[in-house]
Amino acid sequence: MSLIKSISGIRGTIGGKVNDNLTPLDVVKFASAFGTWLQNNKNKKDLTLVIGRDARISGGMVSSLVTATLQGLGINVVDLGLSTTPTVEIMVPELKADGGIILTASHNPKQWNALKLLNEKGEFISGENGAEMLAIAESEDFNFAEVDDLGKYETRDDAFDIHIQQILDLPMVDVEAIKAKKFKVVLDAVNSTGGIAIPMLLDKLGCETVKLYCEPNGQFPHNPEPLKEHLGDICELVKKENADFGVVVDPDVDRLALIDEKGEMFGEEYTLVAIADYLLKNKNGVAISNLSSSRALRDIAQNHHSEYFASAVGEVNVVTLMKEKNAVIGGEGNGGIIYPDLHYGRDSLVGVALFLTYLAKENKTVSELRAGYPSYFMGKKKIELTPEINVDDILAKMEKEYQNEEVSTIDGVKIDFENNWVHLRKSNTEPIIRIYTEAKSQEEADQLADEIIAKINSLI
Known part of the structure; x- marks a missing residue:
């Protein structure tokens, strides 16, 4: 299953089964959900969205589906064509648009694509907004426009020029x-x-x-x-x-x-x-x-x-x-x-x-x-647990175990020691704790991870 629905967007592999991969039907559903969410939250009739895409092979197809869907909802589309994530983010407020969609799976391989969702500031939508959008997608409560109310479509080829000029105008450049x-x-x-x-x-x-x-x-x-x-x-x-x-x-x-x-x-x-x-x-x-x-x-x-x-x-x-x-x-x-x-x-x-x-x-x-900078080395490991083990309980025990150190629990458990640190984060999809470490040498970073894994095993 390669369709990942998150609060910030929808990501998946092209082809395959509906709801399992990023198929054309899934693209249309989630574009419809985002457009509908915008319409529900804006006190205006005439909405405009900016879209742009990276160069991956599926980009043209996905862009056509998203564009047609938004127009079908009665939303105007400004299409930047081949673009970058930051360029689309810049152009949303530049054009006084109501939001944006970037068609990119970022660093994922070529079989992946995604819809990344922006608000009117050109920033990723919040977790709360994303949850509302996903609920709309689940309900499929869409109301498409009648023929005289379809959205307009235009292209822009000056987005890179605008983005670059704004950079050149910065006092620190x-x-x-x-x-x-x-x-x-x-x-x-x-x-x-x-x-x-x-x-x-x-x-x-x-x-x-x-x-x-x-x-x-x-x-x-x-x-x-x-x-x-x-x-x-x-x-x-x-x-x-x-x-x-x-x-x-x-x-x-x-x-x-x-x-x-x-x-x-x-x-x-x-x-x-x-x-x-x-x-x-x-x-x-x-x-x-x-x-x-x-x-x-x-x-x-x-x-x-x-x-x-x-x-x-x-x-x-x-x-x-x-x-x-x-x-x-x-x-x-x-x-x-x-x-x-x-x-x-x-x-x-x-x-x-x-x-x-x-x-x-x-x-x-x-x-x-x-x-001239301090040298640190990072390690990344994970510990796989059996499904019956409560990962949150394990993390709480680790927090208590190291209560005399500097501990943060805003995202898993991070323990800052004097010369190194470890960050424990649970997976949202599997009974796994991911273990990130940093120290003054690679050997020390890896050794710290092994010590933490041993400690977790002792607490199970």
């Missing part, structure tokens, strides 16, 4: 300083829409772009999640081209990974760390990430006499806490940069521009920049 350096950048866009948007940005910043997998045809040449084991080709090309660094984005361009001039991974966790370092050097404030992100961000914030807070895992939770704390910068350790002076969404384009500014001003190589 120093266009002239970047242009003076004439950086040479290798880009791996995994044959999706980053291959259109990122070169446009780099060109405006006076950089030379060496393109690798930048043809937006949806044929992903490697696993599209930007992890070290998938990125051997760009690591080699950065060295071969004698480039200043490499940029890797996922298919919908909301995650940013960097490669240093030696062809080594900068570390996805450290994308956010470096950009926060730049921003907090210039303005004291608050930095936010989630509980499973690196402690390095906390260290950097403290170095700059700024504050750090951690949210529950999930972009919606990060954004909620950023607004509450009026954060200067936030994001997730997977390379997701959220810069509120632009918008409240993960955005690789603004991440590239801010990183380039910092690199230009520091007058260091990327590897020298990385060497």
Whole structure:
């Protein structure tokens, strides 16, 4: 079963059985539910939605289904065509639309697609709103428009230009300083829409772009999640081209990974760390990430006499806490940069521009920049439990077991020790506890996970 219905959207594999996969009928049902939810919650008759898609093979088909469904409800559609998640997020308020749908399965392989749902601010809908939408989908209580009231359809081809110009206009992006350096950048866009948007940005910043997998045809040449084991080709090309660094984005361009001039991974966790370092050097404030992100961000914030807070895992939770704390910068350790002076969404384009500014001003190589940050190593393991075991009880026992340490229970149980941490999160679908650790060495991180697994087993 590969259809995942969550509060933030609908994700599944193309083809197969209705209700088990993301079939055309499922696409129509959930597009109808979201459109109906908007109509129920807006005190106006004439609604407009912005849609855009990444380059995956099923995108055209899914886009046609979503567009026709929304028009059938009487909702106007502005179609950006091939786009990025942050670009659609920018364009919803830019066009004063009532919401948006991004057709992308993010870092999932090519057989997947999804409908990601945005409110009128261009931000992911809340958990409460998502639950209401799913209830409508379950009831199939849809009321489609009569022929004279069908929604209008228009396309826009200027969305990337608008998005990029807003980035160039940011005070913390120093266009002239970047242009003076004439950086040479290798880009791996995994044959999706980053291959259109990122070169446009780099060109405006006076950089030379060496393109690798930048043809937006949806044929992903490697696993599209930007992890070290998938990125051997760009690591080699950065060295071969004698480039200043490499940029890797996922298919919908909301995650940013960097490669240093030696062809080594900068570390996805450290994308956010470096950009926060730049921003907090210039303005004291608050930095936010989630509980499973690196402690390095906390260290950097403290170095700059700024504050750090951690949210529950999930972009919606990060954004909620950023607004509450009026954060200067936030994001997730997977390379997701959220810069509120632009918008409240993960955005690789603004991440590239801010990183380039910092690199230009520091007058260091990327590897020298990385060497200045504390080094942490992460481990990820899991413990599989039998169905009769109450996972919540186990987590409560772990909280009590480590009550003398710094413990957070806003999302599972996170235990902060002096030199390392462990985060325990239960699966929503299986009797599994996922165990995330971080320490000063990989061996220590893995050893901590093994110790925690042993402790859990002793409590069962």
